[in-house]
Amino acid sequence: DNVIEELRRVVGHITKISMGETIRGTYGDYIEKKGRIAYFEPAVLTGSDEEGIEQELKIWAKYSKTDGGILEKIISYPPEVKLEKTLVLIKPDSFQELSSKVGNIIDRFSQTGLFIIGAKVIHMGVREAEEFYAPIKERLAEKMKGKLLKEIRSSLQGSLDFKLPQGIEEGIAEELKSYKTEHEFNKIIKFMTGIDPREVLDEEEKEEVREKCLALVYQGENAIMKIRKVLGETNPEEAAPGTVRKDFGLDIIKNGAHASDSSLSAEREMRIIQIEKDDIPEIVERHYGRIN
Template identity: 30%
Template sequence: MERSFVMIKPDGVQRGLIGEIISRFERKGLKMLAARFECLPEDRVAAQYNEHLEKPFFPGLKTYIMSGPVFLMVWEGKNAVGIIRSLVGATNPVEAVPGTIRGDFAVDIGRNVIHASDSPASGEREIAIHFGSDDLVAYSGIAESMLYE
């Protein structure tokens, strides 16, 4: 099983999309392991986006991510990282296909509603930035015997 770190960004929270996004993940068959609602401190924003620290868009990205509360989650499932990236859609909403979260709800690249890990390794790295191992709830999903072949 793979795990992915997902964050509903301040625009997604303020636009009332938390329930809509969780619902899409639940319907797909993914399993939530942890969640937290908070305003992020600067050090964790920098750690999460460490690959982008030197990019010209980083100062604006940091200000935006810290502009209000975010909803952090850990989701698990077979191929969870790739499946969540396909539910989320392309980074730039102009390229995000309708039916994806960004395709349905976003317009600007700098206000694209949601973050999701781009590989299993970044998933584990990003989970460890925001959650301790005690925060991840272990339980069996009763639908898994029907979901997985």
């Protein structure tokens, strides 16, 4: 409700820029000399009414295929720079209530000096999330065995009046690790999609979406290493102070953001979420009818 009015309030007036109270007040410039505009930098463009917004969105949709997409060849780099691209996903919990969390996370990544060359709101279905996180499932198995072993020893300690033969606890952990792995993996999928994969009964439900993420493509020298350094360890409790996961994460699943761990992973993940697919014309036509 009142989305246009609220955006205009947050963005601020196009000329009467107040200091720091709005986006334009912080990042914009409007300079007059002798009664004429000498310099104008609005920082943000936003529509002022429903009719104007419809016209602007239709213009975006009309030119999105030719002028949009991943902006790989826009920024000039020295010839000796070995460029990398990496993918960041800002996770669903950042969008579940009104807050500045998403912007603060992006600000933290901006410390790397890398350029954002692509941005897209994505909605993962169960099938897509399972493919995206498949490599993690493979790594979870061994981690789960160690975790299970601790839980089994803790549970059995003092509950039996006899000593277990050597290797029994390890055997139980080995038997149960596949079930524990599946359980933990399903928690990740449910968090990313809003759907419990155990309750999906048919293939159509695997395409259903309930949550959203913000996908960002960063480009620059050593992009993967720089982003992961700012991101921090998977477990927020183990992450270094000042990292995204330390400051914005809650646990190993709700840990603020995901980032690719290699160039191959980045390519694979961007393909799965179809980062280069142009959805703008379809979305605009769905709301406003034909573009032309």
